[in-house]
Amino acid sequence: MRFKYRDTALYQCFFILTFRRCNLLYLTILIGCLTACTDFVEIDLPKNQLSGESIFEDALETESAIHGVYYQMRTSGLVSGDDLNVAMGVYTDELDFYKLDQGEALENYQNHxxxxxxxxVTNLWNSAYTQIYTVNAIIAGVESSTGLTTEDKGKFTGEALFVRSYLHLLLVELFGDIPYITGIDYVDNKDVTRMPRALVYNYIIADLNLAVDLLSDEDMSGERVRPYAAVAEAVLARAYLYTQQWGLAEAMAGRVITKFGALEPDLNKVFLKEASGTIWQFKPNADGKNTNEGTRFIFTTGSPFDIAMSSLLFDAFEPGDLRQSSWLKNVSNTANTQTWYHAFKYKEHSNTDSSVEYSVQLRLAEQYLIRAESRAHLGNTSGAQADINAVRNRAGLNNTTAITLNELLDAILQERRVELFTEQGHRWFDLKRMGKAAEVLGPIKPNWKDTHILLPIPDTELTLNPNLLPQNDGY
Known part of the structure; x- marks a missing residue:
């Protein structure tokens, strides 16, 4: 029987774990291998799975499995600081791609x-579902464990549920109707069908609410690198916003804001590892390393290696907006006849004596803007203005003059554009959900089509599982 590489890798891991007790490093390496293989191989379906093995009788080894998931999320796929941030930045009006004559994959995103x-597209889909399969195995293993304490079971399950829901949220926004995978049985998973977006969000919200209940209110890691209750609440606020549940979005974002308080006042400290407004971040795998984002975006001499900030984004900042000077940096050619800009939220693009920046996944400014948008829809004009102003005033700008609903929504979209650029695809998700994609991108993307609102399901997936048909419109 022939299996797709992600299933093959996962079940090879299950098979190995059935016959040997893994130490911490060994398990991490195994999980790291889940996305390493890109070929089809032929194996027999294993008789046993990870969920029933001794690995989940020990809290330290279970914790290693969780760490392995974060390692994969940090290094590849949807939340790694590369494909989603860069590809969707080029897809929108944030980034320009400068190697159009070299057949680079990003050319297709620049040109639509x-x-x-x-x-x-294939990597975004495969890496996410590989990571989802892994956390599902952890959930199953923890549930059947007789060696873990009730407290440990709750903590590990809460973290895994959070990861599962967060990855599905990103997938459904990119691809539309998708399968929501909750199990590890190959027979079931190989024939899954796509669910309507609304049903996917029902599962996302249910998982996040359960994660909130299971996770500790305290950041046990001390560096906000492991999910705790506020992390799940922050994504839950986003899920409510994306599904237009304004009252719930306002309440959940408000809960997070109450826990954290005011925004980090210094823009140059927002992306340091100890920034007060960081809700959740990824720690580099070795001290002295910094972020994938810094390495990817920063260039120091000559023309851009491949990407630079779009002039449209540079020009979108209001006069006096400190984010333009703090979070963008100019680089000129030798003759000083041409200037480009790169994202400079992260200031380090190489190793330092000790890590100073972690990759920020969730931060407080988004919660203020979620609450502002929810309040605007609920008719709470003064409340919406107050939240917009919290973000604007931190950037050195005067209070908003927006009053009507449409004015407030335009003001929020503008603030999200200049506050959240090159972060987790926010610009694309915002244009899409607010019905602005065609209006903004149509004039600047010659090949724009309204069907580009979704990415295509990878061909390889449709071949392996025809139940995923039909393909998204336009592909």
């Missing part, structure tokens, strides 16, 4: 010629 065999 993405096809269903696109390598980035």
């Amino acid at each position: 010629t993405v096809e269903s065999n696109d390598l980035i």
Whole structure:
């Protein structure tokens, strides 16, 4: 029987774990291998699975499994600081791609010629579902464990549920109707069908609410690198916003804001590892390393290696907006005849004596803007203005003049644009959900089509599982 690489890798891991007790390093390496193989191989379906093995009788080894998931999330796929941030930045009006004559994959995002065999699309889908399969195995193993304490079971399950829901949220926004995978049985998973977006969000919200109940209110890691209750609440606020449940979105964002308080006042400290407004971040795998984002975005001499900030984004900042000077940096050619800009939220693009920046996944400013948008829809004009102003005033700008609903929504979209650029695809998700994608991108993307509102399902997935048909419109 022939299996797709992600299933093959996962079940090879299950098979090995059935016959040997893994130490911490060994398990981490195994989980790291889940996305390493890109070929089809032939194996027999294993008789046993990870969920029933001794690995989950020990809290330290279970914790190693969780760490392995974060390692994969940090290094590849949807939340790694590369494909989603860069590809969707080029897809929108945030980034420009400068190697159009070299056949780079990003050219298709610049030109809006993405096809269903696109390598980035395939990686986004495969890496996410590999990570989802892994946390599902952890959930199953923890549930059946007789060696873990009730407290440990709750903590590990809460973390895994959070990861599962967060990855599905990103997938459904990119691809539309998708399968929501909750199990590890190959027979079931190989024939899954796509669920309507509304049903996917029902599962996302249910998992997040359960994660909130299971996770500790305290950041046990001390560096906000492991999910705790506020992390799940922050994503829950986003899920409510995306599903237009304004009252719930306002309440949940408000809960997070109450826990954290005011925004980090110094823009140059927002992306330092100890920044007060950081809700959740990824720690580098070695002290002295910094972020993938810094390495990817920063260039120091000559023309851009491949990407630079779009002039449209640079020009979008109001006069006096400190984010333009703090979070963008200019680089000129040798003759000083041409200037480009790169994202400079992260200031380090190489190793330092000790790590100074972690990769920020969730931060407080988004919660203020979620609450502002929810309040605007609920008719709470003064409340919406107050939240917008919290973000604007931190950037050195005067209070908003927006009053009507449409004015407030335009003001919020503007603040999200200049506050959250090159972070987790926010610009694309915002244009799409607020019905602005065609209006903004149509004039600047010659190949724009309204069907580009979704990415295609990878061809390889449709071949392996025809139940995922039909393909998204336009591909």
